[in-house]
């Protein structure tokens with residue numbers, strides 16, 4: 001797979017350097033420690049579903065610039081949410097309950113892949129073809145019986161992409177990449193004007 | 208701890224500095240008031256009633272947070288502050304319930320609200336008289352006037368120590384705010400610059416967080432995590448203001464207690480509240496001479512509807528058929544743009560420190576009635592990435608690349624008045640049940656054509672402002688905020704649920720006191736109005752009791 005370039009403006013920044021600083025309190029350290037160290041094992045998805053979902057996640061939030069162990073884990077956290085059946089507080093009328101929705105949608109993405117690409121499973125397609133499948137799902141034009149149960153478009157935008165994006169941008173690696181200050185308790189901020197950067201915030205590269 | 212067992216009438220509640228505060232146990236008594244919901248409405252009312260000498264129990268479905276230990280400086284972990292139980296959402300413009308509008312736990316949605324503390328205006332209470340009849344909208348005057356509410360705005364602004372400008376340019380002339388205004392953050396500077404360029408008046412925002420120390424609470428340190436719980440207690444949530452007052456005055460605040468049904472006697476007077484406690488399956492009965500529902504605009508009608516009985520087959524307080532009807536939101540559309548200087552929008556409270564009410568009125572040359580306030584927003588990365596991804600259909604490498612410039616984006620958003628409609632409503636779902644076995648809410652919402660025109664205008668104006676400020680790469684997020692209506696107040700029992708005293712037209716010892724009583728939505732953030740109404744209701748109840756008009 002080609003490596004994509006995502007060059008951060010803050011190459012020298014690591015939010016975890018502040019672990020013992022006045023920006024991090026005990027309860028936040030506990031939460032982030034768990035996020036970094038206790039990545040859950042898969043309990044909800046089947047092996048085949050994990051393969052499909054991993055391939056989807058690699059397209060929605062590509063991390064081809066990182067080795068497998070450097071990547072922000074995403075599938076395990078989606079799995080955990082479904083295993084525990086934690087809700088979001090709303091469900092669109094046309095969508096079935098979330099566990100069913102995810103199962104049917106993963107089956108649907110495979111169905112669409114097979115219909116468009118000579119019987120090949122989604123995870124066996126090249127990335128361009130995978131994107132073609134995902135674009136069809138996004139537009140609601142994806143062939144497959146599963147989409148009669150889960151509306152493709154609704155699932156794609158209001159469930160699938162959001163779930164992946166929210167897990168990725170909750171990770172310190174993503175915070176480093178975008179220069180987010182991260183936890184901030186009890187210390188807050190002083191230089192809050194335009195262009196103002198506190199010494200403990202992400203400093204930009206000068207090049 | 209063993210000692211308390213001997214003295215069963217004592218409990219402890221978390222204080223706001225990590226201490227344990229003694230609290231009365233009223234579970235075996237028939238109390239004067241059982242209030243369901245310890246948020247903006249229930250918290251203020253409960254504290255004032257307890258201080259007036261009534262025995263009060265406040266139930267809340269969620270925990271009683273200890274701000275020194277329970278709040279986490281992290282977006283994802285703070286989801287525990289949100290009402291995430293399943294709700295079905297439909298209509299042409301389904302409302303995304305949950306994080307953006309529903310809190311759960313003592314303090315209610317004020318634990319994670321953005322703290323903009325605004326008064327509604329005299330016109331807001333007279334919409335029907337001012338605008339006349341509007342097709343497909345249920346405009347109605349409030350049974351309350353601004354003048355009746357004004358002293359209560361004053362009272363809650365003092366209690367919450369609102370920080371704001373010396374002279375606030377809109378609305379009826381007012382005294383200066385209890386605390387001085389906050390310094391602007393970068394996003395607020397952007398709003399001000401854009402407005403000044405375009406000749407739009409703009410002013411410091413009144414915000415419910417301290418700008419100077421007050422009693423045992425320190426000033427805001429601009430962490431910017433206000434939507435995830437304030438760890439310093441600078442934020443004047445109900446949790447750290449009225450709830451300690453309620454407990455001190457002898458109220459019991461009972462957390463993790465989900466009300467399932469309000470009971471009544473043969474005469475049709477309510478007698479108490481059945482509730483689940485601490486995740487258990489047993490129903491407990493809290494006997495009460497009066498019941499107040501304050502669960503916010505979805506859970507309040509749900510509880511009234513789920514309390515249907517042979518005497519009240521359509522639910523309590525519902526002879527008008529209006530329980531659940533005229534559900535409203537605020538349009539909360541936001542516009543973002545990219546700037547050359549670093550913004551770091553996560554810094555300081557999300558309202559940033561500036562706003563404009565210039566468009567919050569029916570404008571003579573507009574193709575819509577009512578108006579909107581423009582405020583500053585400042586989402587953290589999880590929230591920002593979700594918004595930009597949904598708004599621009601971004602995913603894949605393009606999303607990751609766009610997010611690299613997160614620190615250069617600045618955003619503003621509106622609180623736009625939405626018209627009440629019969630066809631927007633909360634009902635209980637026919638088949639689906641929650642973890643307690645209770646029918647879940649089903650919420651239906653579609654914008655009125657007036658709403659759509661207002662939103663289009665606001666998006667245009669916001670875009671102009673950000674461009675005038677020097678922003679590029681402008682995009683809009685379609686959002687909604689605040690849940691209102693569903694038990695609207697009015698003088699006519701045929702088309703409203705409660706009267707000006709928040710008392711049900713049908714059942715004299717049943718009250719509703721929260722965002723559900725709004726007759727129309729107003730063009731400002733609702734919490735201060737909810738709190739002012741609650742403060743007034745407490746005084747009215749004292750008065751009613753004096754005349755033996757309530758048990």
Ligand SMILES: Cc1cc2nc3c(=O)[nH]c(=O)nc-3n(C[C@H](O)[C@H](O)[C@H](O)COP(=O)(O)OP(=O)(O)OC[C@H]3O[C@@H](n4cnc5c(N)ncnc54)[C@H](O)[C@@H]3O)c2cc1C
Pocket residue numbers: 243244245246247248249266267268269306307308309310311312313314315316317319320321322323324325434464465466467501502503504506507510689690720721722723732733734735737
């Ligand atoms: C992210 C966010 C930002 C906001 N920003 C602002 C702002 O800047 N300015 C502003 O004015 N407003 C803001 N609001 C809105 C404001 O917080 C709410 O309008 C206000 O808190 C509503 O008050 P309430 O009393 O109606 O309900 P809430 O404050 O939500 O309280 C309801 C309580 O009832 C409990 N409850 C519900 N049902 C039951 C039941 N059956 N049994 C037991 N307990 C129950 C809930 O757990 C909850 O604690 C914001 C809200 C959110 C979510």
Ligand code: SF4
Pocket residue numbers: 188416426427428429430431432433434436437438439440441442555556
């Ligand atoms: S910015 Fe201020 S009000 Fe908000 S969480 Fe921080 S200290 Fe509290």
